[in-house]
Amino acid sequence: LQQQINSVKGQQKYFEQSAKLSKITIYLSTDDLALPYAPTNEWRPAVVFKEAVRSLINNIRGLGNILIWVVVFSPLWIPAIFVIRFAKKKLAI
Numbered sequence: 001l002q003q004q005i006n007s008v009k010g011q012q013k014y015f016e017q018s019a020k021l022s023k024i025t026i027y028l029s030t031d032d033l034a035l036p037y038a039p040t041n042e043w044r045p046a047v048v049f050k051e052a053v054r055s056l057i058n059n060i061r062g063l064g065n066i067l068i069w070v071v072v073f074s075p076l077w078i079p080a081i082f083v084i085r086f087a088k089k090k091l092a093i
Contacts, residue, residue, distance in 0.1 A: 027036065
């Protein structure tokens with residue numbers, strides 16, 4: 001039990017020392033343009049390139065999926081197209 005108490009006291013002392021060394025910078029301004037520019041995210045072209053390639057692959061896969069659905073359902077919609085065209089020609093005459 002004493003060891004746990006000493007451990008907690010040591011942690012408390014560490015946190016107190018760490019808090020003394022902390023530095024906080026605050027900028028107060030009514031105008032956003034008056035504040036110093038500090039980008040929040042670092043630009044990483046390699047990551048952007050990888051995301052673009054993954055997006056391209058996903059889009060190609062999506063087109064492939066659509067093509068598969070079109071081929072699978074073609075026995076239904078191809079005859080329907082011919083029936084509709086035939087009916088339109090009959091009505092036009």
